[in-house]
Amino acid sequence: MKELFVKRYVTLTLIAAAVSLLPFCGPPQPEATLDGKTYTIDDLDERTRIELIRQHNERVANALHNHVYEKMIEMEAEKQGMEKEKYLADLFSS
Structure with a gap:
């Protein structure tokens, strides 16, 4: 019983x-230091x-657009049966 x-x-x-x-498990809050004082x-x-x-x-939206653009290129290269780099080289050489 005691156990x-x-x-x-x-x-x-x-x-x-x-x-x-749990409150300390998230990403750290951004901060900047000036003359020994830390600002958030x-x-x-x-x-x-x-x-x-x-x-x-705005930066997050741009990063998402870039990510989607990269995925579109990868999907198109896959459809063509090529690697992404080769697909891009062929695309820009024509």
Whole structure:
């Protein structure tokens, strides 16, 4: 009976420890340091914060477009039975 209590206690303690660490498991918040002081997005005024978020979203959208473009090229090369590099070389040489 005592062993069961200890086993449950240890299990619950480990679960509680894991749950308490969840907020720290995400990616680190971006930061910049100037003259020994560290700044995060929370330190900026609302207008600057909105502009940074807009720029970030624009870069993510561009990265997604590039990714889709690469996938389209790979799919077309696969349809032609070629490797991507050979397909691109043939495409630009014509």
